[in-house]
Amino acid sequence: MWEESKTTPPQEKKTIRPKRSYEDGGDWILGAQAFLSLAFVGVVLAAKILQWPILSPIRTTFMALMQPEQSLFLSEERNFSAFTEEVARSVEETVSTLWQSVNGSATAETAARNIHPKAQPVPAGASLESYLPDFSLVFPLQGWNNTETSGYGWRTNPMGGSGTEFHLGNDLAAEEGTTILAAADGVVRVAAVHPSYGNYLRILHENGDETLYAHLQYLFVHVGQRLSRGEPIGTVGDTGNTTGPHLHFELLHKGIRYDPSEALQTAA
Structure with missing residues (x-):
């Protein structure tokens, strides 16, 4: 070994970590991805439709969890991190489109109601x-x-x-x-x-x-x-x-x- 050699200069020992493919992580990664994605979709849809004030904090917290250094297993799963961030963007775009559709229907209903507004009060001194x-x-x-x-x-x-x-x-x-x-x-x-x-x-x-x-x-x-x-x-x-x-x-x-x-x- 190089420690015993007097003529060969020491070389830095490199530790080569084998690349882990997306499949190497096992089914638990897929399960986690599916669970988080479905949970996020459900919560965001509910927050949008019911007009919950927690929508912004939910999105902020979720995106923070997607950072590699913030969770138990995402720190070593860059592919998973990239996947979940893409899911977040896709879900946001989908929810935005859905919300515009729902809000547009509500606006149309409101406009229809305004065609026949409630009678205004008669001024004093008039009947x-x-x-x-x-x-x-x-x-x-x-x-x-x-x-x-x-x-x-x-x-x-x-x-x-x-x-x-x-x-x-x-x-x-x-x-x-x-x-x-x-x-x-x-x-x-x-x-x-x-x-x-x-x-x-x-x-x-x-x-x-x-x-x-x-x-x-x-x-x-x-x-x-x-x-x-x-x-x-x-x-x-x-x-x-x-x-x-x-x-x-x-x-x-x-x-x-x-x-x-x-x-x-x-x-x-």
């Missing part, structure tokens, strides 16, 4: 009910009938804003300058200019009922003036917040605004 006064009305636009362009209640903001708004009356389309008539006998309570209503009138009738006329071009009457049913009170205009000439008409009973559609349909 969704119709109201017919005890006295008869005349249609407030001379020579025009059935000209409603926007009814009472919730609607998309016509001024181009986002969301919806509660429309407190009926919009009646007519040419600018069309004569507006008092819907019933009464006294002018308000004749003024408003940022939204523009030029507008508010007439007090029997039993405290009121009618309101907005977006007028001109006002023919003044506060305190007594009016007869069908008397001219102004002309259709485009003042205030409007998208074109029309009359905005409201009907109030005991200070509450009601849907005037039925009252206008029965007006003479």
